[in-house]
Amino acid sequence: METLILLAVLSFLGLTALAILRLRDGVTAVMLAGLYSLLSAGVFVLMDAVDVAFTEAAVGAGISTVLLLATLHRTSRMTHRPTHTPLIPLIVVMVTGAALVYGTLDMPAYGDPQAPIHQHVGPDYLRDGPNTTGVPNVVTAVLASYRGYDTLGETTVVLTAAIGVLALLRGRRQGKERS
Amino acid sequence: MDAQVILRVTARLLAPAIWLFALYVQFHGDFGPGGGFQAGVLFAVGFILYALVEGLAAAETLIPAPVSEAMMALGVxxxxxxxxxxxxxxxxxxxxxxxxxxxxxxxxxxxxxxxxGVGITVAGVMIQIFSAFARESP
Structure with missing residues (x-):
């Protein structure tokens, strides 16, 4: 049953991606991209990754859609028909995609307990996490306690990225006022 | 009669609920899904929803721009x-x-x-970036 739902959601993902490709109207494309994110969140829930699904739904379907719409509002709504032939980009994408699919052939099966990722520190976290940290949600224990350095780095990256974006947007406004 | 009355009333009803949910996600992250990052985004979404229907100026009486700017660094x-x-x-x-x-x-x-800390930084960043776009709009 779960596999059936997963297949249905995955085919919706494919259909949404194809629909986005055919669109020339930016606003509709952004809306469909939001839908794509929401469907991905559904896939993550089916794979028992609720924390990731939560982030995908909030950031991908929520904030990104708003920010992309704001960007479209500032630029132009319709995309122009490409002047060059799409043959070379198509070949590049096909080759890259084939290489990636070929790469997945070597990966362990989904959920395989013998996979290297489940043999390293993962079992220790799952076994000792609740006792060492006293926090029932292992994801939170790993993010905030075991991997506290990484999360501090990520938060700093968010701040640095925002400083960059804001510097660009504000610089533009001041330039406009001067001219 | 305001043509957008349904939109505005719905948004006004939803915004406090979104903020409350953001606080729940923030402080319940130890026990359920969620944590600072998701909570920060949700908090910013409440602000953005309010700003979309009431205008950025009205939303900035709730969280003034210097405050959200300081939040970005305060969290880190x-x-x-x-x-x-x-x-x-x-x-x-x-x-x-x-x-x-x-x-x-x-x-x-x-x-x-x-x-x-993560929640405060993420909320500040999202609010600031949205505000920068909204203020830029012609």
């Missing part, structure tokens, strides 16, 4: 501050065990505070 400061406090109390950087008399309490306190 709280996070790193927790790390240095651990060092000052005799542990390693970001060692929460020494923060309280009992290692479990220390872990709880440390995780709560660093998640709060």
């Amino acid at each position: 400061l709280i996070y790193a501050g927790v790390g240095f406090t651990g060092m000052a109390m005799g542990g390693n950087f970001l060692d929460y065990n020494v923060l309280a008399h009992d290692p479990h309490h220390g872990q709880h306190l440390g995780i709560l505070l660093v998640e709060l």
Whole structure:
């Protein structure tokens, strides 16, 4: 049953991606991209990754859609028909995609307990996490306690990225006022 | 009669609920899905929804621009501050065990505070970026 739902959601993902490709109207494309994110969140829930699904739904379907719409509002709504032939980009994408699919052939099966990722520190976290940290949600224990350095780095990256974006947007406004 | 009355009333009803849910996700992250990052985004979404229907100026009477700008840095400061406090109390950087008399309490306190730091930074960043776009709009 779960596999059936997963297949249905995955085919919706494919259909949404194809629909986005055919669109020339930016606003509709952004809306469909939001839908794509929401469907991905559904896939993550089916794979028992609720924390990731939560982030995908909030950031991908929520904030990104708003920010992309704001960007479209500032630029132009319709995309122009490409002047060059799409043959070379198509070949590049096909080759890259084939290489990636070929790469997945070597990966362990989904959920395989013998996979290297489940043999390293993962079992220790799952076994000792609740006792060492006293926090029932292992994801939170790993993010905030075991991997506290990484999360501090990520938060700093968010701040640095925002400083960059804001510097660009504000610089533009001041330039406009001067001219 | 305002043509957007349904939109405005719905948004006004939803915004406080979104903020409340953001706080729940923030402080319940130890037990359920969620944490600082998701909570920060949700908090910013409440602000953005309010700004979309009432205008940026009305939303900025709730959270003035200098406040959300300071929030961006404040969160990272709280996070790193927790790390240095651990060092000052005799542990390693970001060692929460020494923060309280009992290692479990220390872990709880440390995780709560660093998640709060993440939430404050993310909320500030999202609000600031949205505001920059909204203010730019012709």
